[in-house]
Amino acid sequence: SKRTGMQARANRAVVQMVLGRIEALTDTPYDQRDAALDEAVLLAERVRPVLEPLAYDLAGQLDAQLSLVLSMRGVWRASTRGRHGLPLDVPAAEADLRRALELNPESAHARGNLVRALVFTLDERTDDPVEQLGLLQEAIGLLHAGLRQELAHNYRETLAETLNALERLVSERIGIDGLAELMRAMAQEQPADENDLAGLARNLADSARRALE
Numbered sequence: 587s588k589r590t591g592m593q594a595r596a597n598r599a600v601v602q603m604v605l606g607r608i609e610a611l612t613d614t615p616y617d618q619r620d621a622a623l624d625e626a627v628l629l630a631e632r633v634r635p636v637l638e639p640l641a642y643d644l645a646g647q648l649d650a651q652l653s654l655v656l657s658m659r660g661v662w663r664a665s666t667r668g669r670h671g672l673p674l675d676v677p678a679a680e681a682d683l684r685r686a687l688e689l690n691p692e693s694a695h696a697r698g699n700l701v702r703a704l705v706f707t708l709d710e711r712t713d714d715p716v717e718q719l720g721l722l723q724e725a726i727g728l729l730h731a732g733l734r735q736e737l738a739h740n741y742r743e744t745l746a747e748t749l750n751a752l753e754r755l756v757s758e759r760i761g762i763d764g765l766a767e768l769m770r771a772m773a774q775e776q777p778a779d780e781n782d783l784a785g786l787a788r789n790l791a792d793s794a795r796r797a798l799e
Contacts, residue, residue, distance in 0.1 A: 597637045601644045604633045608651055612658055616670050623659040630655055653690035656682045657699060664703050676707050697732045698744050701725045705751050715759040722752050 608630055614622040630652035634640060640648075664679035680703050686696035704725045708718045725748050729741050 594641060597640060598644060600633070600637060601640075601647060604629060605647065605651055608655060612655060616666075619662060620667075620672075623655065623662060626655045627652065627659060649689050653686040653693050653696060656686035656689070657693060657696040660686065660696070660703070661699050664699070664707075676703060676710065679703055691731075694732060694741075697728055698741060701728050701744050701748060704728075705748050708751065708755070715755060715764070718755055719752075719760070722748060722755065726752075 608626045611622040611626040611629075630648060634645065634648050637644075660679040660682035662679075663675045663682065665674070668674050680700065683696050683700040683703055687693055687700060690696065704721050708721060711721065712718060729745050729748065732741055
């Protein structure tokens with residue numbers, strides 16, 4: 587109907603204005619960045635319910651923009667604030683990045699920075715090397731998912747940082763004996779000789795390959 591068409595055009599105009607406002611907020615000076623990013627997130631969250639029912643493409647634009655702003659705020663809270671003499675808020679940053687990735691699983695920005703948030707804060711999160719290993723496992727899983735999606739993003743540096751953190755953890759904290767114990771606990775099939783770590787590693791590698799098929 588004519589009224590429906592007018593409403594659709596009005597919604598499209600409002601969405602474009604909102605997207606423009608959000609873009610302007612993300613380009614504010616650093617001394618105003620906290621409040622600006624909060625306002626941008628709030629604006630993106632509130633506009634969609636008001637405009638429902640919303641065309642699929644407009645809803646997608648708003649979700650993508652909200653994902654981007656959440657990801658930007660996550661990076662700001664996790665690292666950039668520190669370069670400007672402001673305290674970091676890693677838990678809030680992680681929550682932003684997880685939500686950004688949930689809204690847009692193809693966001694390389696959210697995925698890569700969530701991995702960094704996990705890897706670079708291991709010691710602040712826990713002293714338990716097994717728990718740290720679990721965090722690194724999650725980080726590698728996130729990178730693996732991104733690589734499988736064949737996203738237009740270079741994960742090489744982030745992957746190298748994650749693997750370096752894993753190597754340090756194993757060599758400096760867990761050790762060979764601790765690693766062997768973890769391998770035995772994870773293995774579904776135990777080799778005939780419990781000291782056959784090479785056989786244990788092969789079994790784990792085979793299980794991992796089967797899980798990826």
